[in-house]
Amino acid sequence: MKRRKLLMIPGPIEFEPEVLSALGAPTISHTAPDFITSFGNCLKMMKQVWECPDGNSFIMAGSGTLAMDMAGANLIEAGDKALVISTGYFGERYAELLRRYGAEVTILRSDTGNTVELSAIESALKMNDYKLMTFTHVDTSTAVRVDPKPMGELGRKYNVLTVLDGVCSVAGEEMRQQKWGIDIALTASQKAIGVPPGLALLVASPKAMDAWRNRKTPVGNYYCDWTHWLPIMQAYEEGRPSYFGTPAVNLVTALEVSLKMILEEGMEKRVARHALLAKEFRQKLRDLGFRMMPLNESSSASTLSAIYFPEAIEPSEFMGRMAKSDVIIAPGLLPGLKGKYFRVGHMGSVNRSDMVSTLDAIENALVDVKG
Ligand code: PMP
DSSP states (O other), rough: OOOOOOSSSSSSSOOOHHHHHHHHHOOTTTTSSHHHHHHHHHHHHHHHHHHHHSSEEEEEEHHHHHEEEEHHHOOHHHHHHHEEEEESSSHHHHHHHHHHOOEEEEEEEEEEOOOHHHHHHHHHHSSSSSSSEOOOOTTTTEEEEEEEEHHHHHHHTTOOOOEEEEEETTBBOOHHHHHHOOOOEEEEEEEETOOOOEEEEEEEEHHHHHHHHSSSSOSSSSTTTTHHHHHHHHHHHTOOOOOOSOOHHHHHHHHHHHHHHHHHHHHHHHHHHHHHHHHHHHHHHHHHOEEESSSSSGGGGSSSSEEEEOOOOOOHHHHHHHHHEEEEEEEEEEETGGEEEEEEEETTTTOHHHHHHHHHHHHHHHHHHHO
């Protein structure tokens, strides 16, 4: 029998067997009482994982980009000013997305591997009347982590809605949405949340919901409009059947299993596990002669690593050797630097033995290509 390979890319990840068996169970009706309970439990547990008890949770069939789109569609009206803090590929995506809704977008870009200085963000906020500011908690193209706490503080100080793209961070990095004043925190199922691809997840603060209620123009995206979805989510939370678009029934029941496991582990412990494994992994890689893309330890993600190929080796040869190993890793993603680095995801169910297998495969590939 062919050996199963270890999936160490930054999403989708390895999933817990309990989650996969929920996914494979016979599909029930989206209005069945058991399903309504599961959906409601998911919405409530999301608020616990996000630490946003007063927020509104949304679960949609779609990928992380849909969650980004939902925030943009509901909060932006033509002519609104938006500030995008970009630490890589996904910041650029957010800028393009917001422009589609007529936003006047200003982008503040970091140098590769770095974050944008808070003083630069504050100067920008002073200069213009922004409605909204987005930032990528962990940019999956660079493995750079932005500290959300001061971003929330700046949002409050300048009365700007803050949108955290947490697709590569939620349930793997520390994030206290309500306490830190983050208005939207969004993610997708296939990363640290631990459910196969297909769910877009978002929690909105009361301030974000008010901003949507106070719009002067209708939401220019039919599927994403909270006018359709808010009553549905409220019904599920209150245990009533409701329908706008058919939910991804099996994915939602799998999400319930995963969120329970996340809360059983506890967010503090979970964040500490991710941080420790990531730190040890980076150190071992440095010992092997690799250099990390993030320039500082404090802004290095716990959910993935972005690693430059050493000068002495041929990247395509190294990736070729890795492809023959039992560990699947990801190539670079940042335009212009794609061939210069690779990425390893380490989030969700990841444990020390996964990290050891990955390091082993990397070390063997390195020895092979060095000859
Ligand atoms: N933002 C970030 C930080 C991501 O890592 C990703 C996916 N890699 C996305 C947004 C988009 O998510 P999806 O591919 O699920 O649409």
